[in-house]
Amino acid sequence: MKYPKDGRFGEFGGRYIPETLVPAVEELEESYLKFKNDKNFKKELDYYLREYAGRPTPLYFAKNLTQKIGGAKIYLKREDLLHGGAHKINNTLGQALLAKKMKKKRIIAETGAGQHGVATAMACAALGLKTEVYMGYKDTIRQKLNVFRMNLLGCKVYTVKSGSQTLKDAINEAIRDWITNVKTTYYLLGSAVGPHPYPVMVRDFQSIIGKEIKQQMKRIPDTVIACVGGGSNAIGTFYPLMDTDTEMIGVEAAGQGLKSGYHSATLSAGSKGVLHGMMTYLLQDKEGQIKETHSISAGLDYPGVGPEHSYLKDEKRVKYHSATDAEVIDAFLMLTRTEGILPALESAHAIAEAIKVAKKMKKSESIVVTLSGRGDKDVEVVQDYLEKNVKNR
């Protein structure tokens, strides 16, 4: 769906927001539509993406991993090589630049794993904007390196202790801040979620991933795979390839297994509902209360998902699978050892799926996996997991 005027992808998306925010999202949409095709804006964004963030990113043929699995050729779209270590910078540069054009002086953001917070802090430092980031208490512990990085970048980090103390609650708190400071503040949302126009805007800024894949592959890949939390790297990968016949697979976090109840696989196990300004699939109980989620990767630990993914699931254009924590650790180790690349645990979900599907494909076929981030931030979590599970391995 190119630009859904009412912000709807089928029945999903829309704007379920407190009235105070309506003028703010209207102003945002108006500014976005004005600048997205503006020559100077595009030129400036291209400049920052190239000279500051390090685009284009390589499309690396993972020869050793391919040989080890013995199936389709596996290519890695190396978003992990971007400045800051994740795809998040594609979106934060775009939105921070937009905020500047809108003459907003104060930027707020939420973060889960801390990658979006870091990418926001970086983009805002580069563009001279003041940033404050909300992060769930649980995430500040398991991703404390990123908290420190944000502090170093001159960004204030608020610890959120309400609810499940993860990404969902960080978004709640950022929305409350936005309601309170609506006139001065720009909310720089990090995923393709939230009220219209965020899902479309974030998708557009992330679409550079898929556009480059299209240019870099000699022929369109048979399969593309990306991990899905909110789903920004996945929609950025898929959207430019939508009109091809490429098979697309989004991979959610199955945590300790879909039947265990400890997972974040919204599309695989959720039902329709309204959260954070959008209608989408959600993990919720029988009463419509949002469930607490679990994933070894903080960035996927979210009970909702971008509304366009909900639409693509129902339309059956994209398949949504999931990977368990154990499969993810295996994939993390395999990529590290065969290729010398430490993937973020989020991205390791996509690797885990690639390992599963490559086996079943012909050697002449190709898979592109979006490696959305690097895993340096996760080494402690992985070490901890390996120590606890030493007997099982």
Added chain:
Amino acid sequence: MSRIDKKFKELSSKNEKALIAYIMAGYPNEKATLSSVRGLIKGGVDIIELGFPFSDPIADGPVIQNASTRSLAGGIKIDRFFKLVKRIRKETDIPLVLMTYTNILYHKGYSKFISGAKKAGIDGFILPDMSIEESANYLKAAKTKKEDTIFLISPNTSKKRIQKIAKASSGFLYLVAIYGTTGMKTGIKNYTVKAIRDVKKLVNGKIPVGVGFGISSPQDVKKYVKIGADAVIVGSAFLRLIEKTPSNKLELKISSFAKSLKRQTRVS
């Protein structure tokens, strides 16, 4: 004529404005909710807003967030809430409005939820995250059951939108007094004074205008009534009182606080 409409008519004949009190159902337990309701009625409150908790209350400040968490932890469910409302309805004819978030209604199904609420004795709904653009199915379900739909507007809502929202609203129109979440004590802002006057002019007596968010004292109530609010809504202040009051004194304390607020709603 709905219970809410009747109430406003009755008040107007007495030259009084409405005092609306918000409490969270099941906070800290259902018995306390019953005692609180009795206190509110004795204290002369005109309309009661019952909050039903949602896990992610984005329009609420810490006081109502905490009450939501506690109420959910106490095991409140939609069915139990409806039973509680039925019990309250046996004792009183006061208008009862349900305040919760869209997903609670959507997940159950708008029609199913609204008819359940109607049967229990609820007169109308306030959903702070339901915007007018998304409200078609909700409105249809509420109109079918002749339930009131109370929409919110804000000091930054455009005139055009206010008119559109007022048209879809019944019972009263809920003007959010401040930029912020519930329970924020900011004092009365100039922009709020202007907003009340503008909105009153715009709706021109077609629907009462209630003002809420950040209103916590008799002085606040007095000022808002003087500016022209048709109803004044007090929520977090009641919850703070419930938090610190032992259960055997709850009814009394609530009623005396409510009385002190209600005294200020006479138009002098």
